[in-house]
Amino acid sequence: MENPTQTPDPARGAEIRKLDREHVFHSWSAQALIDPIPIAGALGSEFWDYDGNRYLDFSSQLVNVNIGYQHPKLIAAITEYASKLCTIAPTFANDARSEAAALIAGKAPGDLNAVFFTNGGAEANENAIRMARLHTGRQKILTMYRSYHGATANAIVATGDPRRWASEVGVSGFVHFWGPYTYRSAFYSADEQQECARALEHLESVLTVEGPATVAAILLESVVGTNGILVPPDGYLAGVRELCDRFGILLIADEVMAGFGRCGEWFAIDHWGVTPDLITFAKGVNSGYLPLGGVVISDPIAETFAHKAFPGGLTYSGHPLACASAVASIKIFEEEGIVENARRLGAEVVGPELEKLADRHPSIGEVRGLGMFWAIELVKDRETREPLVPYNATGSDAKPMAEFTAACKQSGLWPFVHFNRTHVVPPCTITEVELRRGLSLLDEALTVADSHYTGPGA
Numbered sequence: 001m002e003n004p005t006q007t008p009d010p011a012r013g014a015e016i017r018k019l020d021r022e023h024v025f026h027s028w029s030a031q032a033l034i035d036p037i038p039i040a041g042a043l044g045s046e047f048w049d050y051d052g053n054r055y056l057d058f059s060s061q062l063v064n065v066n067i068g069y070q071h072p073k074l075i076a077a078i079t080e081y082a083s084k085l086c087t088i089a090p091t092f093a094n095d096a097r098s099e100a101a102a103l104i105a106g107k108a109p110g111d112l113n114a115v116f117f118t119n120g121g122a123e124a125n126e127n128a129i130r131m132a133r134l135h136t137g138r139q140k141i142l143t144m145y146r147s148y149h150g151a152t153a154n155a156i157v158a159t160g161d162p163r164r165w166a167s168e169v170g171v172s173g174f175v176h177f178w179g180p181y182t183y184r185s186a187f188y189s190a191d192e193q194q195e196c197a198r199a200l201e202h203l204e205s206v207l208t209v210e211g212p213a214t215v216a217a218i219l220l221e222s223v224v225g226t227n228g229i230l231v232p233p234d235g236y237l238a239g240v241r242e243l244c245d246r247f248g249i250l251l252i253a254d255e256v257m258a259g260f261g262r263c264g265e266w267f268a269i270d271h272w273g274v275t276p277d278l279i280t281f282a283k284g285v286n287s288g289y290l291p292l293g294g295v296v297i298s299d300p301i302a303e304t305f306a307h308k309a310f311p312g313g314l315t316y317s318g319h320p321l322a323c324a325s326a327v328a329s330i331k332i333f334e335e336e337g338i339v340e341n342a343r344r345l346g347a348e349v350v351g352p353e354l355e356k357l358a359d360r361h362p363s364i365g366e367v368r369g370l371g372m373f374w375a376i377e378l379v380k381d382r383e384t385r386e387p388l389v390p391y392n393a394t395g396s397d398a399k400p401m402a403e404f405t406a407a408c409k410q411s412g413l414w415p416f417v418h419f420n421r422t423h424v425v426p427p428c429t430i431t432e433v434e435l436r437r438g439l440s441l442l443d444e445a446l447t448v449a450d451s452h453y454t455g456p457g458a
Contacts, residue, residue: 006041006048013038013050027151028163042069045430047414055409056438058426059416063225063257064283066372067329067338068429074289077328081321090117090317100323103330104285105296107266110275114297116310117318121256121282122150124293125219127312128278129154131295132217132250134311135304140215142206144179146227149219149254158219161227162392177206179220181230183366183377184385196233204243212247217277222268225257226418229375229425231368237274250277250301256293260284261333261428264343264371271370277301284428286329292322342428345435346371350424353439362457363388363449374424378404381455387420388449400452407445413438415445 016038048054101115145160157171178186180199187198224230253276258268282293354367365379378388408415416423
Protein backbone atom coordinates (compact mmCIF):
# COMPACT_ATOMS: atom_id res chain seq x y z
CA MET A 1 0.00 0.00 0.00
CA GLU A 2 1.39 3.38 -0.98
CA ASN A 3 0.95 6.30 1.33
CA PRO A 4 -1.43 8.90 -0.09
CA THR A 5 -0.39 12.47 -0.66
CA GLN A 6 -0.94 14.37 2.53
CA THR A 7 -1.83 18.05 2.54
CA PRO A 8 -1.34 19.58 5.98
CA ASP A 9 -4.35 21.44 7.33
CA PRO A 10 -3.40 23.01 10.68
CA ALA A 11 -6.60 25.04 10.83
CA ARG A 12 -8.73 21.90 10.69
CA GLY A 13 -6.53 20.31 13.33
CA ALA A 14 -6.97 23.30 15.61
CA GLU A 15 -10.75 23.14 15.17
CA ILE A 16 -10.84 19.45 16.09
CA ARG A 17 -8.58 20.02 19.10
CA LYS A 18 -10.84 22.85 20.33
CA LEU A 19 -14.00 20.72 20.10
CA ASP A 20 -12.23 17.81 21.77
CA ARG A 21 -11.13 19.92 24.72
CA GLU A 22 -14.61 21.41 25.10
CA HIS A 23 -16.70 18.25 24.82
CA VAL A 24 -14.78 14.93 24.87
CA PHE A 25 -14.16 13.22 28.22
CA HIS A 26 -11.13 10.92 27.81
CA SER A 27 -10.46 7.64 29.58
CA TRP A 28 -7.72 7.15 32.20
CA SER A 29 -6.93 10.89 32.15
CA ALA A 30 -6.99 14.05 34.21
CA GLN A 31 -8.90 16.05 31.65
CA ALA A 32 -7.12 19.38 32.16
CA LEU A 33 -3.67 17.80 31.82
CA ILE A 34 -4.01 16.24 28.37
CA ASP A 35 -3.85 17.60 24.84
CA PRO A 36 -4.74 14.82 22.36
CA ILE A 37 -3.24 15.11 18.88
CA PRO A 38 -5.88 15.35 16.12
CA ILE A 39 -5.20 12.56 13.64
CA ALA A 40 -5.85 13.17 9.95
CA GLY A 41 -5.32 9.70 8.53
CA ALA A 42 -3.48 6.38 8.58
CA LEU A 43 -2.31 3.66 6.22
CA GLY A 44 -0.42 0.43 6.72
CA SER A 45 1.92 0.94 9.68
CA GLU A 46 1.77 4.75 9.77
CA PHE A 47 -0.57 7.52 10.86
CA TRP A 48 -0.28 11.30 10.58
CA ASP A 49 -1.65 14.52 12.03
CA TYR A 50 -3.02 17.71 10.47
CA ASP A 51 0.34 19.48 10.79
CA GLY A 52 1.98 16.97 8.47
CA ASN A 53 3.80 14.92 11.12
CA ARG A 54 3.98 11.21 10.28
CA TYR A 55 4.50 8.43 12.80
CA LEU A 56 5.61 4.84 12.35
CA ASP A 57 3.32 3.05 14.78
CA PHE A 58 5.16 0.78 17.21
CA SER A 59 2.05 0.64 19.43
CA SER A 60 -0.65 -0.58 17.01
CA GLN A 61 -2.72 2.05 18.83
CA LEU A 62 -3.74 -0.04 21.87
CA VAL A 63 -2.03 -3.16 20.53
CA ASN A 64 -5.05 -3.91 18.38
CA VAL A 65 -4.36 -2.80 14.79
CA ASN A 66 -2.85 -6.18 13.94
CA ILE A 67 -3.84 -6.03 10.27
CA GLY A 68 -2.55 -2.47 9.82
CA TYR A 69 -4.46 0.67 8.96
CA GLN A 70 -6.96 0.91 6.11
CA HIS A 71 -6.49 -2.57 4.69
CA PRO A 72 -8.35 -2.32 1.36
CA LYS A 73 -9.87 -5.80 1.49
CA LEU A 74 -11.22 -5.25 4.99
CA ILE A 75 -12.67 -1.86 4.10
CA ALA A 76 -14.29 -3.37 1.00
CA ALA A 77 -15.86 -6.16 3.07
CA ILE A 78 -17.35 -3.69 5.55
CA THR A 79 -18.65 -1.48 2.75
CA GLU A 80 -20.18 -4.41 0.90
CA TYR A 81 -21.93 -5.74 4.00
CA ALA A 82 -23.16 -2.27 5.01
CA SER A 83 -24.98 -2.05 1.69
CA LYS A 84 -26.73 -5.32 2.54
CA LEU A 85 -27.55 -5.09 6.27
CA CYS A 86 -26.24 -2.60 8.81
CA THR A 87 -27.76 -4.12 11.96
CA ILE A 88 -30.01 -6.85 13.28
CA ALA A 89 -30.77 -7.92 16.85
CA PRO A 90 -28.82 -10.81 18.41
CA THR A 91 -32.07 -12.80 18.74
CA PHE A 92 -31.94 -13.55 14.99
CA ALA A 93 -29.57 -15.78 13.07
CA ASN A 94 -27.30 -13.82 10.76
CA ASP A 95 -24.90 -15.01 8.07
CA ALA A 96 -21.97 -12.80 9.09
CA ARG A 97 -22.39 -13.70 12.76
CA SER A 98 -22.63 -17.42 12.05
CA GLU A 99 -19.61 -17.44 9.74
CA ALA A 100 -17.52 -15.37 12.15
CA ALA A 101 -18.35 -17.74 15.01
CA ALA A 102 -17.47 -20.78 12.92
CA LEU A 103 -14.14 -19.28 11.79
CA ILE A 104 -13.15 -18.20 15.31
CA ALA A 105 -14.10 -21.55 16.82
CA GLY A 106 -12.16 -23.22 14.03
CA LYS A 107 -8.99 -21.46 15.15
CA ALA A 108 -9.49 -22.32 18.83
CA PRO A 109 -7.95 -25.49 20.31
CA GLY A 110 -9.80 -28.53 21.58
CA ASP A 111 -13.56 -28.53 22.01
CA LEU A 112 -14.10 -24.77 22.14
CA ASN A 113 -16.86 -24.71 19.54
CA ALA A 114 -19.28 -21.91 20.49
CA VAL A 115 -18.83 -18.13 20.54
CA PHE A 116 -20.65 -15.51 22.62
CA PHE A 117 -20.04 -12.12 21.03
CA THR A 118 -19.45 -8.89 22.94
CA ASN A 119 -18.43 -5.37 22.01
CA GLY A 120 -14.91 -5.63 23.39
CA GLY A 121 -12.47 -7.38 25.69
CA ALA A 122 -13.74 -6.15 29.05
CA GLU A 123 -17.26 -7.43 28.30
CA ALA A 124 -15.74 -10.69 27.11
CA ASN A 125 -14.03 -11.19 30.47
CA GLU A 126 -17.18 -10.13 32.35
CA ASN A 127 -19.19 -12.82 30.62
CA ALA A 128 -16.49 -15.47 30.88
CA ILE A 129 -16.42 -14.88 34.64
CA ARG A 130 -20.22 -15.16 34.76
CA MET A 131 -20.14 -18.40 32.78
CA ALA A 132 -17.49 -19.89 35.02
CA ARG A 133 -19.41 -19.09 38.19
CA LEU A 134 -22.68 -20.46 36.86
CA HIS A 135 -21.09 -23.59 35.40
CA THR A 136 -19.19 -24.50 38.55
CA GLY A 137 -21.53 -23.12 41.20
CA ARG A 138 -18.51 -21.46 42.80
CA GLN A 139 -17.71 -17.76 43.23
CA LYS A 140 -13.98 -17.09 43.56
CA ILE A 141 -11.85 -16.10 40.58
CA LEU A 142 -8.05 -16.18 40.84
CA THR A 143 -6.10 -13.68 38.74
CA MET A 144 -2.51 -12.50 38.58
CA TYR A 145 -0.92 -9.38 39.89
CA ARG A 146 0.57 -7.55 36.89
CA SER A 147 -2.48 -8.19 34.72
CA TYR A 148 -5.17 -6.21 32.95
CA HIS A 149 -8.60 -7.60 32.10
CA GLY A 150 -10.72 -4.52 31.32
CA ALA A 151 -12.47 -1.60 32.96
CA THR A 152 -15.98 -2.92 33.68
CA ALA A 153 -17.13 -3.98 37.16
CA ASN A 154 -15.67 -7.48 37.53
CA ALA A 155 -12.96 -7.10 34.89
CA ILE A 156 -11.33 -4.12 36.60
CA VAL A 157 -11.27 -5.84 39.99
CA ALA A 158 -9.83 -8.93 38.31
CA THR A 159 -7.06 -6.67 37.02
CA GLY A 160 -3.78 -6.88 38.94
CA ASP A 161 -2.32 -3.43 38.33
CA PRO A 162 -3.06 -0.04 39.97
CA ARG A 163 -5.94 0.73 37.64
CA ARG A 164 -8.13 -1.44 39.85
CA TRP A 165 -7.50 0.48 43.07
CA ALA A 166 -10.31 3.02 42.66
CA SER A 167 -12.92 0.37 41.82
CA GLU A 168 -12.43 -2.49 44.28
CA VAL A 169 -15.25 -1.65 46.69
CA GLY A 170 -18.54 -3.32 45.79
CA VAL A 171 -17.22 -6.33 43.87
CA SER A 172 -15.98 -9.42 45.68
CA GLY A 173 -14.71 -12.91 45.02
CA PHE A 174 -11.35 -12.05 43.40
CA VAL A 175 -8.02 -13.28 44.71
CA HIS A 176 -4.69 -12.23 43.19
CA PHE A 177 -1.55 -14.31 42.98
CA TRP A 178 1.97 -13.81 41.65
CA GLY A 179 2.63 -15.11 38.17
CA PRO A 180 6.05 -15.98 36.75
CA TYR A 181 8.42 -13.07 35.99
CA THR A 182 11.98 -14.33 36.15
CA TYR A 183 13.66 -10.91 35.79
CA ARG A 184 11.83 -9.59 38.88
CA SER A 185 11.00 -12.88 40.54
CA ALA A 186 8.73 -12.82 43.57
CA PHE A 187 10.21 -16.25 44.39
CA TYR A 188 13.95 -15.41 44.22
CA SER A 189 14.37 -17.82 41.32
CA ALA A 190 17.70 -18.24 39.58
CA ASP A 191 16.38 -19.24 36.15
CA GLU A 192 13.23 -19.88 34.10
CA GLN A 193 12.90 -23.51 35.17
CA GLN A 194 13.05 -22.62 38.85
CA GLU A 195 10.66 -19.70 38.30
CA CYS A 196 8.13 -22.02 36.68
CA ALA A 197 8.29 -24.55 39.52
CA ARG A 198 8.10 -21.95 42.29
CA ALA A 199 5.29 -19.99 40.62
CA LEU A 200 3.21 -23.15 40.33
CA GLU A 201 3.98 -24.07 43.93
CA HIS A 202 2.84 -20.59 44.98
CA LEU A 203 -0.38 -20.89 42.99
CA GLU A 204 -1.13 -24.25 44.57
CA SER A 205 -0.51 -22.75 48.01
CA VAL A 206 -2.95 -19.92 47.28
CA LEU A 207 -5.54 -22.46 46.18
CA THR A 208 -4.98 -24.44 49.37
CA VAL A 209 -5.63 -21.52 51.69
CA GLU A 210 -8.50 -20.12 49.62
CA GLY A 211 -10.19 -23.52 49.37
CA PRO A 212 -10.09 -25.12 45.90
CA ALA A 213 -13.78 -26.02 46.16
CA THR A 214 -14.62 -22.30 46.33
CA VAL A 215 -12.72 -21.35 43.16
CA ALA A 216 -14.63 -21.19 39.89
CA ALA A 217 -11.79 -20.23 37.57
CA ILE A 218 -8.23 -19.09 37.13
CA LEU A 219 -8.25 -16.17 34.70
CA LEU A 220 -4.92 -15.22 33.14
CA GLU A 221 -3.44 -13.56 30.08
CA SER A 222 -1.70 -16.29 28.10
CA VAL A 223 1.10 -13.76 27.65
CA VAL A 224 0.73 -10.78 30.00
CA GLY A 225 0.35 -7.69 27.82
CA THR A 226 0.40 -4.10 29.09
CA ASN A 227 2.03 -5.13 32.36
CA GLY A 228 5.25 -6.24 30.78
CA ILE A 229 4.79 -8.75 27.94
CA LEU A 230 5.63 -11.50 30.39
CA VAL A 231 6.10 -14.69 28.38
CA PRO A 232 5.46 -17.62 30.73
CA PRO A 233 8.22 -20.20 31.13
CA ASP A 234 7.73 -23.45 29.26
CA GLY A 235 5.60 -25.74 31.39
CA TYR A 236 3.85 -23.02 33.38
CA LEU A 237 0.54 -22.93 31.52
CA ALA A 238 0.50 -26.72 31.40
CA GLY A 239 1.02 -26.70 35.16
CA VAL A 240 -1.88 -24.32 35.67
CA ARG A 241 -4.03 -26.56 33.48
CA GLU A 242 -3.10 -29.54 35.67
CA LEU A 243 -4.04 -27.68 38.85
CA CYS A 244 -7.38 -26.69 37.33
CA ASP A 245 -8.11 -30.27 36.30
CA ARG A 246 -7.15 -31.61 39.72
CA PHE A 247 -9.53 -29.29 41.57
CA GLY A 248 -12.38 -28.94 39.07
CA ILE A 249 -11.48 -25.33 38.30
CA LEU A 250 -11.95 -23.70 34.89
CA LEU A 251 -9.05 -22.12 33.02
CA ILE A 252 -9.91 -18.87 31.24
CA ALA A 253 -7.31 -17.63 28.75
CA ASP A 254 -7.51 -13.87 28.21
CA GLU A 255 -6.31 -13.52 24.60
CA VAL A 256 -7.70 -10.01 24.09
CA MET A 257 -4.26 -8.57 23.41
CA ALA A 258 -2.14 -11.65 22.77
CA GLY A 259 -4.42 -13.37 20.26
CA PHE A 260 -4.95 -13.25 16.50
CA GLY A 261 -1.37 -13.22 15.28
CA ARG A 262 0.16 -10.94 17.89
CA CYS A 263 2.32 -13.74 19.32
CA GLY A 264 2.86 -15.50 15.99
CA GLU A 265 -0.05 -17.88 16.66
CA TRP A 266 -3.79 -17.64 16.17
CA PHE A 267 -4.07 -17.79 19.94
CA ALA A 268 -0.97 -17.27 22.07
CA ILE A 269 -1.75 -20.30 24.24
CA ASP A 270 -1.23 -22.50 21.16
CA HIS A 271 2.49 -21.81 21.54
CA TRP A 272 2.45 -24.19 24.52
CA GLY A 273 -0.20 -26.63 23.29
CA VAL A 274 -2.55 -25.99 26.22
CA THR A 275 -6.35 -26.02 25.88
CA PRO A 276 -8.32 -23.72 28.21
CA ASP A 277 -12.03 -23.98 28.99
CA LEU A 278 -12.82 -20.46 27.83
CA ILE A 279 -10.96 -17.98 25.63
CA THR A 280 -11.72 -14.28 25.62
CA PHE A 281 -10.82 -12.22 22.56
CA ALA A 282 -11.24 -8.79 20.95
CA LYS A 283 -8.66 -6.34 19.50
CA GLY A 284 -6.88 -8.36 16.77
CA VAL A 285 -9.95 -10.33 15.66
CA ASN A 286 -10.76 -7.41 13.32
CA SER A 287 -8.09 -4.91 14.37
CA GLY A 288 -10.61 -2.54 15.89
CA TYR A 289 -12.10 -1.53 12.55
CA LEU A 290 -15.42 -2.01 14.36
CA PRO A 291 -16.02 -2.85 18.07
CA LEU A 292 -16.03 -6.63 18.57
CA GLY A 293 -15.03 -9.13 21.22
CA GLY A 294 -16.25 -12.42 22.58
CA VAL A 295 -15.87 -15.64 24.51
CA VAL A 296 -15.01 -18.96 22.88
CA ILE A 297 -16.76 -21.66 24.92
CA SER A 298 -15.94 -25.33 25.42
CA ASP A 299 -18.64 -27.94 24.86
CA PRO A 300 -19.22 -28.81 28.56
CA ILE A 301 -19.78 -25.16 29.47
CA ALA A 302 -22.04 -24.62 26.48
CA GLU A 303 -24.04 -27.68 27.56
CA THR A 304 -24.69 -26.05 30.95
CA PHE A 305 -26.84 -23.52 29.15
CA ALA A 306 -28.49 -25.90 26.69
CA HIS A 307 -31.72 -26.02 28.71
CA LYS A 308 -31.05 -23.22 31.18
CA ALA A 309 -30.96 -19.64 30.00
CA PHE A 310 -27.65 -17.82 30.12
CA PRO A 311 -28.41 -14.63 32.10
CA GLY A 312 -26.47 -12.18 29.98
CA GLY A 313 -26.71 -10.30 26.73
CA LEU A 314 -25.91 -7.15 24.79
CA THR A 315 -27.91 -5.16 22.26
CA TYR A 316 -25.00 -5.29 19.83
CA SER A 317 -23.85 -8.86 20.53
CA GLY A 318 -22.62 -10.22 17.22
CA HIS A 319 -23.25 -6.96 15.38
CA PRO A 320 -23.46 -7.88 11.66
CA LEU A 321 -21.00 -5.25 10.41
CA ALA A 322 -18.48 -6.11 13.12
CA CYS A 323 -18.83 -9.82 12.41
CA ALA A 324 -18.47 -9.25 8.66
CA SER A 325 -15.22 -7.43 9.40
CA ALA A 326 -14.02 -10.39 11.50
CA VAL A 327 -14.81 -12.83 8.69
CA ALA A 328 -12.88 -10.71 6.21
CA SER A 329 -10.00 -10.19 8.64
CA ILE A 330 -9.52 -13.90 9.34
CA LYS A 331 -9.57 -14.68 5.61
CA ILE A 332 -7.02 -11.92 4.93
CA PHE A 333 -4.79 -13.33 7.70
CA GLU A 334 -4.94 -16.72 6.00
CA GLU A 335 -4.44 -15.46 2.45
CA GLU A 336 -1.56 -13.13 3.29
CA GLY A 337 0.20 -15.29 5.89
CA ILE A 338 0.01 -12.58 8.54
CA VAL A 339 0.36 -14.94 11.52
CA GLU A 340 3.44 -16.43 9.89
CA ASN A 341 4.82 -12.95 9.13
CA ALA A 342 4.55 -11.97 12.79
CA ARG A 343 6.22 -15.19 13.89
CA ARG A 344 9.08 -14.87 11.38
CA LEU A 345 9.82 -11.20 11.97
CA GLY A 346 9.76 -11.72 15.72
CA ALA A 347 12.25 -14.56 15.58
CA GLU A 348 14.50 -13.28 12.78
CA VAL A 349 14.43 -9.50 13.22
CA VAL A 350 12.95 -8.14 16.45
CA GLY A 351 14.51 -10.60 18.90
CA PRO A 352 18.05 -10.45 17.46
CA GLU A 353 17.98 -6.67 16.92
CA LEU A 354 16.73 -5.96 20.44
CA GLU A 355 19.56 -8.07 21.82
CA LYS A 356 21.98 -5.89 19.86
CA LEU A 357 20.34 -2.79 21.36
CA ALA A 358 20.78 -4.30 24.82
CA ASP A 359 24.51 -4.64 24.12
CA ARG A 360 24.74 -0.96 23.17
CA HIS A 361 22.46 0.64 25.77
CA PRO A 362 23.20 0.16 29.48
CA SER A 363 19.65 1.30 30.36
CA ILE A 364 18.22 -1.90 28.87
CA GLY A 365 17.81 -4.43 31.66
CA GLU A 366 16.02 -7.12 29.68
CA VAL A 367 14.27 -7.76 26.37
CA ARG A 368 11.58 -10.41 26.04
CA GLY A 369 8.75 -11.43 23.76
CA LEU A 370 7.66 -13.38 20.71
CA GLY A 371 5.93 -12.62 17.43
CA MET A 372 5.09 -8.91 17.27
CA PHE A 373 4.86 -8.71 21.06
CA TRP A 374 8.08 -7.50 22.75
CA ALA A 375 9.10 -5.47 25.78
CA ILE A 376 12.26 -3.57 26.64
CA GLU A 377 12.68 -3.12 30.38
CA LEU A 378 14.57 0.07 31.18
CA VAL A 379 16.66 0.37 34.34
CA LYS A 380 18.86 2.85 36.18
CA ASP A 381 21.22 0.10 37.28
CA ARG A 382 21.70 -3.29 35.63
CA GLU A 383 23.18 -4.87 38.74
CA THR A 384 20.40 -3.87 41.14
CA ARG A 385 17.75 -3.83 38.37
CA GLU A 386 16.36 -0.57 39.75
CA PRO A 387 13.66 0.53 37.28
CA LEU A 388 14.27 3.67 35.23
CA VAL A 389 11.20 5.11 36.98
CA PRO A 390 9.42 3.85 40.11
CA TYR A 391 6.42 1.54 39.87
CA ASN A 392 3.30 3.52 38.88
CA ALA A 393 5.37 6.72 38.77
CA THR A 394 3.70 10.09 38.18
CA GLY A 395 4.86 13.69 37.92
CA SER A 396 8.58 14.37 38.23
CA ASP A 397 9.25 10.73 39.15
CA ALA A 398 8.14 9.73 35.64
CA LYS A 399 10.36 12.30 33.90
CA PRO A 400 12.95 9.86 32.45
CA MET A 401 10.27 7.83 30.66
CA ALA A 402 8.50 11.03 29.56
CA GLU A 403 11.73 12.28 28.00
CA PHE A 404 12.33 8.95 26.26
CA THR A 405 8.76 8.95 24.92
CA ALA A 406 9.12 12.50 23.63
CA ALA A 407 12.36 11.56 21.85
CA CYS A 408 10.61 8.69 20.08
CA LYS A 409 7.76 10.90 18.91
CA GLN A 410 10.08 13.68 17.77
CA SER A 411 11.86 11.18 15.52
CA GLY A 412 8.59 9.96 13.98
CA LEU A 413 8.21 6.78 16.04
CA TRP A 414 5.05 6.29 18.11
CA PRO A 415 5.92 4.09 21.11
CA PHE A 416 3.87 2.08 23.58
CA VAL A 417 5.20 2.80 27.07
CA HIS A 418 4.03 1.61 30.47
CA PHE A 419 5.84 2.21 33.77
CA ASN A 420 9.55 1.56 33.03
CA ARG A 421 9.03 -0.32 29.78
CA THR A 422 8.71 0.42 26.11
CA HIS A 423 6.99 -2.23 24.02
CA VAL A 424 7.67 -3.15 20.41
CA VAL A 425 4.18 -4.00 19.16
CA PRO A 426 3.75 -2.77 15.57
CA PRO A 427 1.05 -4.07 13.22
CA CYS A 428 1.57 -7.72 12.34
CA THR A 429 1.57 -6.67 8.66
CA ILE A 430 4.62 -4.43 9.06
CA THR A 431 7.35 -4.95 6.48
CA GLU A 432 10.91 -5.85 7.40
CA VAL A 433 12.11 -2.53 5.99
CA GLU A 434 9.65 -0.58 8.15
CA LEU A 435 10.50 -2.69 11.17
CA ARG A 436 14.22 -2.09 10.84
CA ARG A 437 13.62 1.64 10.38
CA GLY A 438 11.56 1.71 13.58
CA LEU A 439 14.22 -0.19 15.50
CA SER A 440 16.81 2.31 14.28
CA LEU A 441 14.70 5.20 15.56
CA LEU A 442 14.28 3.34 18.86
CA ASP A 443 18.06 2.94 19.03
CA GLU A 444 18.47 6.72 18.81
CA ALA A 445 15.80 7.44 21.46
CA LEU A 446 17.35 5.00 23.92
CA THR A 447 20.30 7.35 24.34
CA VAL A 448 17.87 9.49 26.36
CA ALA A 449 17.20 6.56 28.69
CA ASP A 450 20.94 5.97 28.92
CA SER A 451 21.41 9.56 30.16
CA HIS A 452 19.51 8.58 33.33
CA TYR A 453 21.58 5.42 33.91
CA THR A 454 23.51 5.48 37.20
CA GLY A 455 24.83 1.93 37.43
CA PRO A 456 28.24 0.45 36.62
CA GLY A 457 29.73 1.96 33.48
CA ALA A 458 27.69 5.15 33.71
